[in-house]
Structure formats: C-alpha cells, structure tokens
Amino acid sequence: MMTDTAPPPAAATAPPDAAAGPAPPAALMQAATARIATLEAEAADFKDRWMRAEAEMANIRARARREVEEARQYAVQKFAADMAESAENLRRGLDSLPASEPGAPALLTKLRDGIEGMERGFVAALERNGVRRDDPTGQAFDPNFHQAMGEQETPTHPPGTVMQAWTPAWTLHGRLLRPAMVVVAKAPAAEIGGPGR
Numbered sequence: 001m002m003t004d005t006a007p008p009p010a011a012a013t014a015p016p017d018a019a020a021g022p023a024p025p026a027a028l029m030q031a032a033t034a035r036i037a038t039l040e041a042e043a044a045d046f047k048d049r050w051m052r053a054e055a056e057m058a059n060i061r062a063r064a065r066r067e068v069e070e071a072r073q074y075a076v077q078k079f080a081a082d083m084a085e086s087a088e089n090l091r092r093g094l095d096s097l098p099a100s101e102p103g104a105p106a107l108l109t110k111l112r113d114g115i116e117g118m119e120r121g122f123v124a125a126l127e128r129n130g131v132r133r134d135d136p137t138g139q140a141f142d143p144n145f146h147q148a149m150g151e152q153e154t155p156t157h158p159p160g161t162v163m164q165a166w167t168p169a170w171t172l173h174g175r176l177l178r179p180a181m182v183v184v185a186k187a188p189a190a191e192i193g194g195p196g197r
Contacts (some may be wrong), residue, residue: 056166067111076129077175080170080177081170083126084126085172086122087126090118090122094112097111123157132170134168135165136180137163138163146180147180148184149166151183159184159185159186162183162185
C-alpha cells in the first residue's frame with residue numbers, strides 16, 4: 001500500500017547576499033551616489049543636446065527670415081533694372097529737346113514740361129519702391145558703383161574723382177542695378193612728372 005507522504009518542503013531560494021544579511025549602509029550609499037552621478041551626467045548630456053538643437057533651430061529660423069526678406073526685396077531686380085533704363089530714356093528724351101528760351105513755341109514748352117512731369121513722377125515711384133538714382137559727379141570714383149568710360153587730365157578736379165557722369169548709378173535697396181558711366185579726372189602730365197619721366 002502506498003502511503004501519501006508530502007514531499008519535503010523546497011528550500012527557499014535566497015540571493016547569496018541574503019544569507020550574509022542586508023548590505024551595509026556605506027555600500028548602499030556608494031551605489032546610490034554612483035547611480036546619481038550617472039543620471040546627472042546623462043541629464044547634462046541631454047540638456048547640452050537640447051540647447052544645441054535649439055540654437056540650430058534659431059539659426060535656421062533667422063536664416064529663413066533673412067532669405068525670405070532678401071527674396072522679397074530683390075525679386076524685382078530685373079524689372080527694376082529695366083525701369084531704370086526707361087527712366088534714363090526719359091532723361092535722354094528731355095535732353096534731346098532744345099533748351100528752354102524766352103519766345104520758344106508754346107508747344108515745345110508744353111512738351112518739355114509734360115515730359116519733365118512724367119520723369120519726376122516715374123522716378124518718385126521708383127524711389128518709393130527702393131530704386132534710387134545717384135549722380136556721382138564730384139564724388140570719388142568707386143568701382144563698385146561706377147564704370148570708368150575714360151580718364152581726362154584736368155587741373156580743376158582732384159585726381160580720382162568723377163568729373164562727368166554720362167549716366168547715373170541705380171541701386172535697389174543698396175544693391176547695384178546699373179553702374180554709372182563716368183569720366184574720371186586725372187592729374188595733368190606736368191603735375192605727375194612731365195612727359196620725360
């Protein structure tokens with residue numbers, strides 16, 4: 001006959017340290033301090049990454065704003081250059097008319113006054129939209145805004161100055177559209193050493 005006997009109770013599985021008893025407080029403190037130091041290093045790394053990402057995003061936003069502003073200001077550059085040429089043509093038309101004199105025919109006077117009024121209105125409209133005309137006569141020659149068409153010896157103008165402008169310089173918000181075509185003064189040969197030097 002079989003007897004029902006209960007199996008022997010299983011030995012309680014305990015961690016090896018459990019047999020030795022709880023860890024000493026100094027060891028627990030050292031482990032906690034190491035864990036805190038690790039977490040603080042990770043937090044500092046995440047904060048550094050976040051700050052760099054924020055700075056990069058601020059740079060991207062600023063660059064995008066600047067590019068949009070430049071595109072808005074200079075999108076009409078070709079059109080503005082064409083309009084500057086039209087303004088120069090109006091001036092050429094005015095210059096081709098005979099000079100105003102007393103006793104000139106009334107029709108000629110009215111024609112001149114009408115074209116002058118159109119030119120003033122046209123140039124004012126350009127200026128309201130950032131297109132500026134600059135007459136460089138008397139200014140120092142600036143290769144960024146002037147195109148030298150020739151040099152002329154003169155004792156009346158300082159060397160390197162624009163003594164005559166054939167056309168004005170045109171800019172759009174400070175950016176060159178059309179350079180001024182100019183004649184630049186240079187010192188007479190006698191002043192720079194004479195013909196033999």
